[in-house]
Amino acid sequence: MKIFSAEQLYEADKITVEKQEITTEALMERAGIQIFQWLNRRLNGAPVPIRIFCGIGNNGGDGLVLGRLMIEHGYNVIVYVVNCSDKRSKNFLLNYDRIKNVTKKWPTLMKGEADFPEIGSEDIIVDAIFGIGLNRCPGGWVKKLIQYLNESKAFKLAIDIPSGLYANLPLEDKEAVLKANHTLTFQTPKLSFFLPETAPFVSNFDALEIGLDIEFLQTTEPLAQLISKPEAQRFYKPREKFDHKGTYGHALIIAGSYGKIGAAVLSTTSAFRIGAGMVTAFVPKCGYNILQTTVPEAMVITDKEEEFISEIAFDIEPSAIGVGMGLGKNKATVAALKVLFQKKDIPLVIDADALNNISENKDLLKLLPKNSVLTPHPGELKRLIGEWKNDYDKLEKAKKFSEKHEVVLVIKGAYTITVFSNKLYINTTGNPGMGTAGSGDALSGVITGLLSQGYDQLLASVFGVYMHGRAGDIAAGQMGYEAIMAGDVIDNLSEAYIDLFAREEETTNNSAEKS
Ligand SMILES: NC(=O)C1=CN([C@@H]2O[C@H](COP(=O)(O)OP(=O)(O)OC[C@H]3O[C@@H](n4cnc5c(N)ncnc54)[C@H](OP(=O)(O)O)[C@@H]3O)[C@@H](O)[C@H]2O)[C@H](O)CC1
Numbered sequence: 001m002k003i004f005s006a007e008q009l010y011e012a013d014k015i016t017v018e019k020q021e022i023t024t025e026a027l028m029e030r031a032g033i034q035i036f037q038w039l040n041r042r043l044n045g046a047p048v049p050i051r052i053f054c055g056i057g058n059n060g061g062d063g064l065v066l067g068r069l070m071i072e073h074g075y076n077v078i079v080y081v082v083n084c085s086d087k088r089s090k091n092f093l094l095n096y097d098r099i100k101n102v103t104k105k106w107p108t109l110m111k112g113e114a115d116f117p118e119i120g121s122e123d124i125i126v127d128a129i130f131g132i133g134l135n136r137c138p139g140g141w142v143k144k145l146i147q148y149l150n151e152s153k154a155f156k157l158a159i160d161i162p163s164g165l166y167a168n169l170p171l172e173d174k175e176a177v178l179k180a181n182h183t184l185t186f187q188t189p190k191l192s193f194f195l196p197e198t199a200p201f202v203s204n205f206d207a208l209e210i211g212l213d214i215e216f217l218q219t220t221e222p223l224a225q226l227i228s229k230p231e232a233q234r235f236y237k238p239r240e241k242f243d244h245k246g247t248y249g250h251a252l253i254i255a256g257s258y259g260k261i262g263a264a265v266l267s268t269t270s271a272f273r274i275g276a277g278m279v280t281a282f283v284p285k286c287g288y289n290i291l292q293t294t295v296p297e298a299m300v301i302t303d304k305e306e307e308f309i310s311e312i313a314f315d316i317e318p319s320a321i322g323v324g325m326g327l328g329k330n331k332a333t334v335a336a337l338k339v340l341f342q343k344k345d346i347p348l349v350i351d352a353d354a355l356n357n358i359s360e361n362k363d364l365l366k367l368l369p370k371n372s373v374l375t376p377h378p379g380e381l382k383r384l385i386g387e388w389k390n391d392y393d394k395l396e397k398a399k400k401f402s403e404k405h406e407v408v409l410v411i412k413g414a415y416t417i418t419v420f421s422n423k424l425y426i427n428t429t430g431n432p433g434m435g436t437a438g439s440g441d442a443l444s445g446v447i448t449g450l451l452s453q454g455y456d457q458l459l460a461s462v463f464g465v466y467m468h469g470r471a472g473d474i475a476a477g478q479m480g481y482e483a484i485m486a487g488d489v490i491d492n493l494s495e496a497y498i499d500l501f502a503r504e505e506e507t508t509n510n511s512a513e514k515s
């Protein structure tokens with residue numbers, strides 16, 4: 001699924017209205033009907049008070065359509081107009097009249113703090129104050145209203161986007177954003193739904209199809225691409241009957257130091273579980289017995305040093321290499337990395353201490369082989385690309401880094417974002433249970449294992465991140481978030497493969513799996 005900017009969505013509206021020969025008011029009605037149906041399915045006629053706060057633009061207009069439909073279906077609805085200015089959009093006014101024709105009285109006009117209503121904890125608040133037309137930070141009594149609604153224990157449902165949040169611009173004042181419990185967004189989610197500073201205001205979301213022009217949606221270059229099951233299915237490379245282990249490549253995992261051999265075990269195992277034909281682990285001597293015992297399927301090469309890696313020499317011909325997990329920052333290891341980086345023809349995944357070594361040694365950065373996959377968590381990313389002002393600045397810096405060094409950056413987080421040149425791919429699988437030691441080592445093994453099977457750098461990254469997250473979601477379904485260990489994620493890679501083409505019975509109607 002594509003993520004579009006606010007400007008692109010306005011363009012989509014315009015084209016849709018022209019091509020489908022409908023009015024903008026009909027499009028708003030479609031949007032309102034979608035929200036009504038969503039809410040009606042869940043409330044099923046319950047008499048709970050529904051308080052709809054409408055702004056004066058088209059987001060407010062959506063709120064008015066919803067209010068009318070709810071009233072017509074016998075719900076207990078109170079509609080407020082948040083009079084933040086004297087302007088009114090055309091379709092707001094039209095629906096303002098329509099709701100009055102149904103109720104025989106005008107909605108409650110709010111002009112200041114004195115008009116804030118009492119809200120019960122069992123009520124439902126619908127936020128239709130600002131949508132993607134927000135063009136400045138909410139201030140004055142409107143900001144106070146947002147804060148007042150945030151303090152309420154009532155369930156808060158945001159229409160299109162929580163008021164105060166921009167679709168694709170940085171947050172200005174986090175005190176002036178509605179903290180929704182759920183967001184119903186039109187057609188496609190917005191970029192701010194996935195970034196650490198703004199995603200918490202959105203909580204869960206559903207994207208409601210409002211029939212925007214398909215050709216526009218298909219042919220327009222988006223701000224980012226969401227990676228969910230349909231995309232992952234397209235990435236998957238099916239196996240042929242006469243393939244053999246050589247077809248799936250030989251992954252080399254260069255990892256581990258004294259006390260951190262577990263990192264090598266996890267990456268080696270995950271490279272196998274994702275399907276590498278052969279895996280060799282290159283570890284310091286102290287890792288030999290551990291690897292041979294815990295992963296007997298793997299071959300093991302040891303460094304001459306007992307506790308760290310000092311010289312990466314091997315006489316095998318790996319089809320992909322994953323390096324850095326639990327490696328440590330010994331000077332000899334840095335020298336060994338320099339030699340490794342000169343083998344330019346083998347696809348490389350660079351993680352953890354290998355990334356930190358790059359950040360601390362500019363000569364290593366210069367040697368970074370093109371098309372490598374780098375998998376930093378936020379701390380490692382900061383050391384690589386420098387401090388950022390906000391999430392958008394971070395993405396711009398990451399794109400520049402990717403373009404300059406011609407590498408893929410996999411920025412790990414609640415929504416892991418893969419950056420390749422100026423393109424963004426946002427993953428939708430994964431859960432808070434995966435914030436556990438070794439989870440990153442497992443991911444590096446997964447991406448290395450996919451590279452070894454012939455997936456290219458970008459596909460191995462986005463598909464690998466999806467599969468790793470999906471395995472984590474399956475693990476969470478079995479054991480809850482807290483108990484998950486990295487090994488459980490790896491154990492469920494098999495289920496993640498099975499799930500990829502399983503029937504859809506159990507999947508939600510959410511467009512993005514995490515919503
Ligand atoms: N394709 C779709 O997705 C559809 C979306 N719809 C809905 O339309 C909104 C966007 O509507 P729009 O009217 O463009 O914008 P808003 O409703 O978000 O609000 C704009 C008005 O609010 C004023 N404004 C903006 N920022 C502030 C602020 N900080 N304080 C006070 N007032 C503010 C602005 O006024 P100006 O003074 O700046 O002129 C606007 O009047 C979208 O989100 C969907 O909900 C359609 O219904 C269907 C298709």
Ligand SMILES: [K+]
Nearest residue numbers: 127130161163
């Ligand atoms: K809103």
